[in-house]
Amino acid sequence: MRPISAFFNLISQFIPLLLTFLMAAASYWFAVQSELSLFGTQGKADPTTSDYYLRNFSVQSHNLAENKYSIIRSEFAEHIPQGNVWNIEKPELEQFEPANVMVKANADKGVYLLDEDQIFLKENVIVNSNNEGLTTTLTSDEMKVDNITNEISTDKKVLVVRPGQRFEALGATLNNDTGELTAQGSVKFRLEAKQ
Amino acid sequence: LQSDKQQPTTIDANQMTYNEKSNVNVFSGNVLLTRGSLVIRGDKLTLTERSDGTQFAKVEGKPARFKQQRDSETPGEVLLINGTGNSIEFDGDKSIVTLTGGASIQKSTNGQLTESISGNKITYEQNTEFLNVLGTPGKTGGSRVQAVIKPKTQASEPAN
Numbered sequence: 001m002r003p004i005s006a007f008f009n010l011i012s013q014f015i016p017l018l019l020t021f022l023m024a025a026a027s028y029w030f031a032v033q034s035e036l037s038l039f040g041t042q043g044k045a046d047p048t049t050s051d052y053y054l055r056n057f058s059v060q061s062h063n064l065a066e067n068k069y070s071i072i073r074s075e076f077a078e079h080i081p082q083g084n085v086w087n088i089e090k091p092e093l094e095q096f097e098p099a100n101v102m103v104k105a106n107a108d109k110g111v112y113l114l115d116e117d118q119i120f121l122k123e124n125v126i127v128n129s130n131n132e133g134l135t136t137t138l139t140s141d142e143m144k145v146d147n148i149t150n151e152i153s154t155d156k157k158v159l160v161v162r163p164g165q166r167f168e169a170l171g172a173t174l175n176n177d178t179g180e181l182t183a184q185g186s187v188k189f190r191l192e193a194k195q
Numbered sequence: 196l197q198s199d200k201q202q203p204t205t206i207d208a209n210q211m212t213y214n215e216k217s218n219v220n221v222f223s224g225n226v227l228l229t230r231g232s233l234v235i236r237g238d239k240l241t242l243t244e245r246s247d248g249t250q251f252a253k254v255e256g257k258p259a260r261f262k263q264q265r266d267s268e269t270p271g272e273v274l275l276i277n278g279t280g281n282s283i284e285f286d287g288d289k290s291i292v293t294l295t296g297g298a299s300i301q302k303s304t305n306g307q308l309t310e311s312i313s314g315n316k317i318t319y320e321q322n323t324e325f326l327n328v329l330g331t332p333g334k335t336g337g338s339r340v341q342a343v344i345k346p347k348t349q350a351s352e353p354a355n
Contacts (some may be wrong), residue, residue: 169211169347177213189206191250 050078050087052085070095074110086112102130107143117147136162150176158183164192196264197322199231200290204250206240219243228252228285229347233321239270241328249288261292265302265324278302278317290321300326314340 058073077088088110095103108123120142127138129152141156153173160167170185219240228235237256244250254261260281265274281296294300299313308330314328330339 133238139279181215182210182211182215183212187208187211189211189220189222191204193203 006180032089047082048080051081053078079111084114085116086110088112100130104128119145119147121145136160152176155184166190196232196266199233199263199312199321202231203232204228204287205240208240225252226256228254230287233261233285234263235259235261235285237283251285252285254283254285255281256283257259257281258297259294259296261285263292263321270340275303276319277303278319280317286323292321293317294319298328312341 035136054077057077058074060069060071062069073092073094075090077086079086079136086140089108091105091107091110093103093105097103105121105125105127107121107125109121111120111122113119121144122142125138125140125143127143128137131139138160139157140154140158143154145152152171153171155171157168157170158172166189167183167188169183169189172181172183174181181191200316206222206226206228208222208226211220211222213220222240222242223238226237226240228240235252237254237259239255241253241255242250243253246321258281261283263276265276278292278294278298278300280294280298282294284293284295285291286293294317294350295315297313298315298317299311299315300319301308301312302310312326312328315327315331318327319325328340328342
């Protein structure tokens with residue numbers, strides 16, 4: 001059974017899915033840009049407001065090699081030219097893997113900084129994993145996925161709970177390349193006695 | 196206490212690192228491990244999970260300290276055992292505490308020191324209360340095992 005602190009990399013499993021979302025959105029953006037250029041300069045809108053948006057959409061990703069299927073759903077996502085940002089409302093991410101492993105992540109907001117290649121899940125971030133019949137839940141107010149440094153981090157309180165174990169810290173960083181997790185700020189770990 | 200085994204283990208620290216490849220958790224900074232009446236303090240704790248799921252903790256400090264209450268047949272009697280060492284290893288499954296490096300253990304009854312033992316390495320089996328003490332053999336000025344056991348006071352002897 002994997003130690004509780006290993007469950008930070010649940011979120012890293014969504015990176016391929018979020019990249020798929022990026023590709024789908026970017027291709028739609030280019031399509032819109034080409035139309036806008038037909039209208040000449042008058043078509044230039046305020047860069048701080050969304051130049052286009054998606055409503056009630058889902059993006060699916062099939063990883064045939066690893067037999068993984070993942071999906072991202074949202075009611076609304078808008079692209080803001082200034083900063084090249086995607087704002088995603090109530091993103092829902094789900095990933096299904098062999099042997100009944102399922103990971104689900106929710107947040108009130110998702111922010112995708114395309115130029116920095118960083119994704120933020122903000123407010124009520126909840127990640128649930130069902131693995132070996134064991135449900136583990138990770139909660140925090142914010143999680144950041146940095147695709148360049150391949151790190152997942154938060155400087156907010158983070159709590160990971162599963163039957164018999166509880167792990168709490170005031171900040172954490174997982175490096176996906178090295179598999180090393182660092183948690184800081186009043187780390188608390190509780191392990192119930194075996195019955 | 197025997198009941199310690201049925202109590203949760205908690206670890207508090209300033210920081211923790213976990214490496215998935217080696218499957219080792221390292222807690223550092225004001226480390227406090229508790230399990231029922233067992234309390235271990237130190238600067239760094241390395242927690243390893245064995246393949247069978249049992250956990251093994253090694254606490255290092257200057258020195259690391261451990262304290263635990265012992266079972267007593269006499270109601271109201273408080274038996275304590277305290278220990279210090281540069282490192283304290285705690286095998287949660289076998290309930291064995293191993294102190295190494297300037298190791299010392301003190302036993303007390305109702306706050307009165309009754310035994311004091313020191314050596315280079317002390318192994319304390321919590322279930323049997325068996326103590327095994329090793330000095331540092333051979334080297335001149337090495338540390339030999341020292342034990343001081345206070346005789347029971349006259350008053351406590353049963354009247355004839």
